[in-house]
Amino acid sequence: MSIELLTLIIGGLTIGAALMVVISKHPIRSVLFLIVTFFLISSLYILMNAQFLAIVNIIVYAGAIMVLFLFVLMLLNLNKESEPNTPKIVLISSVVASGILLLVLIAAFKDSIHLSHVHLPTEKNIGLVKNLGDLLFHKYIVPFEVSSILFIASMVGAILLAKREKPIID
Amino acid sequence: MDTGLLIEKIILATLLFVVSLGIAAYSTYFERKLAAWIQDRVGPDRAGPFGILQPIADGVKMFMKEDFTPTNADKWLFILGPGIAMFTALMTSAVVPWGTDVSLFGRTIALQVADVNIGILFIFGIISIGVYGIMIGGWASNNKYSRFGAIRASSQMISYELAMGISAITIIMMSGSLGLNDIVKAQHGMNWNIFYQPVCFIVFFVCALAETNRAPFDLPECESELIGGYHTEYSSMKLGLFLFAEYVGMFVSSAVIAILFFGGYNFPGMDSFSGNTLAILSVVAFFTKIFVLIFIFMWIRWTIPRFRFDQLMHLGWKVLIPLSIINMLLTGIVIAFNEGWIKF
Numbered sequence: 051m052s053i054e055l056l057t058l059i060i061g062g063l064t065i066g067a068a069l070m071v072v073i074s075k076h077p078i079r080s081v082l083f084l085i086v087t088f089f090l091i092s093s094l095y096i097l098m099n100a101q102f103l104a105i106v107n108i109i110v111y112a113g114a115i116m117v118l119f120l121f122v123l124m125l126l127n128l129n130k131e132s133e134p135n136t137p138k139i140v141l142i143s144s145v146v147a148s149g150i151l152l153l154v155l156i157a158a159f160k161d162s163i164h165l166s167h168v169h170l171p172t173e174k175n176i177g178l179v180k181n182l183g184d185l186l187f188h189k190y191i192v193p194f195e196v197s198s199i200l201f202i203a204s205m206v207g208a209i210l211l212a213k214r215e216k217p218i219i220d
Numbered sequence: 221m222d223t224g225l226l227i228e229k230i231i232l233a234t235l236l237f238v239v240s241l242g243i244a245a246y247s248t249y250f251e252r253k254l255a256a257w258i259q260d261r262v263g264p265d266r267a268g269p270f271g272i273l274q275p276i277a278d279g280v281k282m283f284m285k286e287d288f289t290p291t292n293a294d295k296w297l298f299i300l301g302p303g304i305a306m307f308t309a310l311m312t313s314a315v316v317p318w319g320t321d322v323s324l325f326g327r328t329i330a331l332q333v334a335d336v337n338i339g340i341l342f343i344f345g346i347i348s349i350g351v352y353g354i355m356i357g358g359w360a361s362n363n364k365y366s367r368f369g370a371i372r373a374s375s376q377m378i379s380y381e382l383a384m385g386i387s388a389i390t391i392i393m394m395s396g397s398l399g400l401n402d403i404v405k406a407q408h409g410m411n412w413n414i415f416y417q418p419v420c421f422i423v424f425f426v427c428a429l430a431e432t433n434r435a436p437f438d439l440p441e442c443e444s445e446l447i448g449g450y451h452t453e454y455s456s457m458k459l460g461l462f463l464f465a466e467y468v469g470m471f472v473s474s475a476v477i478a479i480l481f482f483g484g485y486n487f488p489g490m491d492s493f494s495g496n497t498l499a500i501l502s503v504v505a506f507f508t509k510i511f512v513l514i515f516i517f518m519w520i521r522w523t524i525p526r527f528r529f530d531q532l533m534h535l536g537w538k539v540l541i542p543l544s545i546i547n548m549l550l551t552g553i554v555i556a557f558n559e560g561w562i563k564f
Binding site for chain 2: 085124
């Protein structure tokens, strides 16, 4: 089986799973389909020989963030009764808005199909850990450090939010 | 594609599957015998000599029980839960190097199913998925005790994964590679990581206990509070899969600990052997280490009482994570001095 065919099959499955996230009636099922979507995206990364990216995608998104999603949903215990009543006008306007978004996206991607035929990396092992580390710590050192500062800032923010407020004493 | 390679990998994978299940089955027997020994009892001794056929009897019993699904359970997810638990427990062994190369029929066969260059990350990926089996199973049962168990399991696993990951990073820094094969090769002979990183070992071992839901961290299935935790509603072989997955997980995590800290298949004086003799001896050495670690896992279970849940969270977040971060920083500084990156 050729790589192109495999990519097409997995890509189709990914879109199918992503659609199921939206279509599913139950929020827990939606989250489970989202996890399936992450796995399929990771397998696309592996097809492009980016093993590190694939496994980090699984560890961070499927393994940590989605566990927290499931955790919260289980505590909320959503069902039919607790579903909020959305007025008709909101539904209609959201359909119109997403239709317009689709139009814009089609207009934007219309020409890009010709530009990027299958853009496979010229070097076979470009996605391996060693090369990735070299790139991150030499060529892209400044953006890398900036993003880590952003991470620290968000961590400090999260801790501040989670911290109990001290009672005010007059 | 190389047909020989395909055949040897299929044989190796099948062998691993059988060995993992066999060791898990006999772990249940040894666990009961060991508990009996620690508590001054006889233990199972009816099925066969010394009760050696007990795991088979247990297996048959599990299969013969009624397979029951609760009324309001989510049927598909109820089946999926134990399946995921077992699947993830078995997946991890794919990247473990079981011994040095064997030469057979003029071929050099590596005793490792897949030597991926992200080895240790692969294991962490699979561990992080492992929690879904318990979560989905516990939620789909539609029972409050199951759900409590599922929620406890997920919060426990998320908390302990962090300290485990950081202590693994320390080992990766020591060996300079993510591949398990390279980590093992860096500990040639008696040059094991445990002598350099005892703190890291303790943190990793405690986290491994928590990740496999073994006592004293078995709060997800804490029977004195939650009946059976996440597997309260399960019966027959679905329950069997959950219980079995725990033992397979114990076997695999012992293997990972042996690789990271006890030199994997290395043993002192291995240079005086070569070829297939070395391969056999290395496999024997590796399995000896694994069995000793499994013994320690069981020993702890029958010695130390269970934690309270707030103590568990306290230990995870306020003790193990700071300890592992400090250890990682110190290791980094020492490595930087040794390599001559920092000079006074």
